[in-house]
Each structure stands twice: as structure tokens, then as C-alpha cells.
Amino acid sequence: MKKVTKKNSRRRFIKQNLLTGAGAMLGISSVSAFFPGRKGKDINTPAILGGAPVLSSPQKPKWSGWPIWDPQTDEPQVLDVLRSGVWSRARVVTQFENEWAKTIGAKRCLTVVNGTNAMICSLVNLNIGGGDEVIIPPYTFIATPQAVLQTGAMPIFVDTDPETFQIDVNKIEEKITPRTRAILPVHIGGLPSDMERIMQIAQKYNLVVVEDACQAWLAEINHKKMGTFGNAGCFSFQNSKNIPIGEGGAIVSDDEEFMDRCYSYHNYGISHGSMIEKYGSGPAMFGTKLRMTEYQAAIGLAQLKRLEGQTVTRNENAAYLKSQIGNIPGIKPYKLYDHVTRAAFHIFFFRYQKEEFKGLSRAQFLKALNAEGVPCSGGYATLNDKPYLGNAFQSKNFKKMYPDEMLDFKRYVERNHCPQNDRLCNEEAVWFMQELLLGPRSDMDYIAAAINKIYRNAEAIKKS
Numbered sequence: 001m002k003k004v005t006k007k008n009s010r011r012r013f014i015k016q017n018l019l020t021g022a023g024a025m026l027g028i029s030s031v032s033a034f035f036p037g038r039k040g041k042d043i044n045t046p047a048i049l050g051g052a053p054v055l056s057s058p059q060k061p062k063w064s065g066w067p068i069w070d071p072q073t074d075e076p077q078v079l080d081v082l083r084s085g086v087w088s089r090a091r092v093v094t095q096f097e098n099e100w101a102k103t104i105g106a107k108r109c110l111t112v113v114n115g116t117n118a119m120i121c122s123l124v125n126l127n128i129g130g131g132d133e134v135i136i137p138p139y140t141f142i143a144t145p146q147a148v149l150q151t152g153a154m155p156i157f158v159d160t161d162p163e164t165f166q167i168d169v170n171k172i173e174e175k176i177t178p179r180t181r182a183i184l185p186v187h188i189g190g191l192p193s194d195m196e197r198i199m200q201i202a203q204k205y206n207l208v209v210v211e212d213a214c215q216a217w218l219a220e221i222n223h224k225k226m227g228t229f230g231n232a233g234c235f236s237f238q239n240s241k242n243i244p245i246g247e248g249g250a251i252v253s254d255d256e257e258f259m260d261r262c263y264s265y266h267n268y269g270i271s272h273g274s275m276i277e278k279y280g281s282g283p284a285m286f287g288t289k290l291r292m293t294e295y296q297a298a299i300g301l302a303q304l305k306r307l308e309g310q311t312v313t314r315n316e317n318a319a320y321l322k323s324q325i326g327n328i329p330g331i332k333p334y335k336l337y338d339h340v341t342r343a344a345f346h347i348f349f350f351r352y353q354k355e356e357f358k359g360l361s362r363a364q365f366l367k368a369l370n371a372e373g374v375p376c377s378g379g380y381a382t383l384n385d386k387p388y389l390g391n392a393f394q395s396k397n398f399k400k401m402y403p404d405e406m407l408d409f410k411r412y413v414e415r416n417h418c419p420q421n422d423r424l425c426n427e428e429a430v431w432f433m434q435e436l437l438l439g440p441r442s443d444m445d446y447i448a449a450a451i452n453k454i455y456r457n458a459e460a461i462k463k464s
């Protein structure tokens, strides 16, 4: 099958696959012995200090570009929509919704314009709004707290479990107040949060649960998909995501009445399903417009065909990479909760502990690893102490909805202090994005060899 990616030409894709077998049997220690460095450069010297990267071209991994598509099967699907002249929500969107509901194991799915609005729509239609508190983790994308603020509710941050990178379930109950109405766990990186414990807490305190599964397509606990544990599950199909459409989002749920309200809300408040009998077929509730287009759905259907196979590859490569780097001192790969049967691996996380690397800072480590040809980053900055919150609290609506003491930003920041998360964001987290997990196993060996090389040369890099 021919595939195209944004960065990769077809020829490059084929070449990449031809290399799959070549490096597959390489162990970490054998890598530098097997491949000579670039002419004139020493392969044992870190690339950041002028040496050659671990492997020299052409053996160096050709990381997958993103998104990937197949011109033979995907392009006709999109062209059909274009040529039909029906571009607004119709048959193809419904087909994609049915497929996504089936894939996730939910009764219903509603597509919307993006993951952010999937969460806003879910929260609003579960009656979350002004004066309410919603519990969220701080280790997430800005869209999560913004979605809560958009409803008029106040995000309350619960610290991160540094081993799993997920919300620390042991710290949720201490943040519950009489105003708490919802928990919004985020399966960050596509690794499942501890949903069994979260649902127990939600039941105990009568809270609704909206899952931010925007990075967790096909991830599972006990073979049950993320997004199906709470009252609603929200997904994103933005361009970088494991199922990319450019923009797009979805809500899944088994609650038919809730889904009818969400549908109505996403279509100007016009009655839908069970609402029609009660209110007639015209506008029945307040709403907005969040409809997905037909050509987005056509891309979604095409992408969906690849998701299962890519997810298997990401899981295999992640487990292998974890086994290869987990014994390097100072490298602490993600941990999965006990009942996780599959993760989505939108991000491969590990913690970097500089004490084991002769005090080499994370910033220097990231630079050195990038220089070896391994794209990586330090990931998210903290979100629980930034001005967007204080400014939201000074808005007209928030001033009307909350007592002054709750809007005092200094007090809010103290109440929402998350020291473990600060450490992850500011000092320890290292990320590889999902594309790095799509290549051959030898790519994982390359990453492990590069980290080992930096470990061996930490002192010299630090001094440079």
C-alpha cells in the first residue's frame, strides 16, 4: 500500500520500510560498534560536542512524518464528498459517528468541531456551570481548564502521580467541596487514568465524570475503552492526533437523553430525538453551532482504518523502548495502572533525573538528545498558576457568580499548588511523540543507544 505523509514522500516511506529489517537485531551496545561514524567524526563523542550521531546516514531512523494518508483509498473518499456538493453535516458525518461509537463501544457518538468544544458541550449538558467546581489534573493541554472556564465553572487542580503522569487519585477527595460537581480526568499521553478509582469517588460524592480522552483513542482498562467509563467521553481529531482530521472532535455516551441535548446544543438548540415529542421540532434549548463537515468525516473514516494497526505498533514499540531504557540510571519511563490492557501512546513519557547524569540539566539533556537525531521535548508547562485564570476570574460573569475570596488569584494559586506536577513540568518530564513509535524496532534501539551515549558522556556535555 502506498502512503504519503506530510514530510515523507512515497519513496522515502518505502525506503524506511526496507530499512526495517536491517537494524532490527541491533542491541544497544552493538550499535556504535556496528556503524562507523560520519567521515571525520567520532561516533563515541556526543553529537552536541561535534561527534557523529549514534548512527550515521543512511542507517539513522527516518522518523515518520504526520499525518499519513493513502492516496489510493483516501483521496477518492474525499473527492466523492467534494463532487457531491454536500459539504455540510449529512450522511458521511453520520457514518463516521456510527463507526466511532462502534469502535469505542458506546451507544452514541456526536461529532463536533474539536475536542475543546466536545468538553464544553458535555459539561454544559450535564448541567455544569457558574458557581460549580470541576476537578482536573494540571498535567494536560490548556484546552482542559479553558473548557471548564467556558462553562462558568472553576477548575480545581489535583496533583499529578509522577509515576503514571495521570491525576493522583489519592489526592482527589481532599479537594472536594460543597461546590464540586464534576471530575474531568485527562488520559494524558493516551495512558489511561485510574478510572475504576475515579468512578468510585464520583459515585461516593454524586459527581458527574467527563473524560478528556482527547489523546486516548483505543486505550483500555480491562478491555473497556477510555471514554466509556464516565457520563461522557471526549475525543480530539486535530492534526497531530493519532487519528488526524485537521480539526474535529467527538462525544461518546450511553445516555440517550444527554446525547439528544448535546445534538441540539451543537445545532443551534434545535430539538433532537426524544426532545421533539416534548418541545416540537423547532428551537428547544440554548445552543450554538459545532457541526462537523462531510469532508472532515470522509478523512476521519479513511484514518480510522489505520488506527488499530498503528495502535498495535505503538504499544509494541513503547513496551520495547521502555524495556531498553528503563535500566539506565536516572531514566524512569511511564508506569501503567494495573488493569490497563492497552494505551494509545500519543506521547511516550519518561522522567529524567539529572542527579544520575552528573547534574546535567534537563534542557542540556534534551539538546544533546535532539543533536543525536532523536526529536524530544520537555512537554507541558504548568497550567495551575498562569494569568489566564486570574483574568477569567476578573470577568463580569465570574464576578457575578463567585464570592470575592474565591476570585483572589493568590489564594487560588495556593489552594491549587501541585508540587509533584511542578517538578514534572519544570525539571523531569521528557516526551517522544507518537510518530517515533511507528517505525521499526531498530528505531527504539537507536533511541536507547542515544540516551546511553549521553549517560556515558554526561560530565563532558555538562562542562561544555
Ligand SMILES: Cc1ncc(COP(=O)(O)O)c(C=O)c1O
Pocket (backbone or CB within 6 Å): 113, 114, 115, 116, 117, 140, 141, 143, 144, 186, 188, 212, 214, 215, 235, 236, 237, 238, 247, 248, 249
Ligand atoms: C489533552 C487534550 N485535551 C483537549 C484537547 C483539545 O482538543 P482540540 O485541539 O481538538 O480542541 C487536546 C488537543 O489538542 C488535548 O491534547
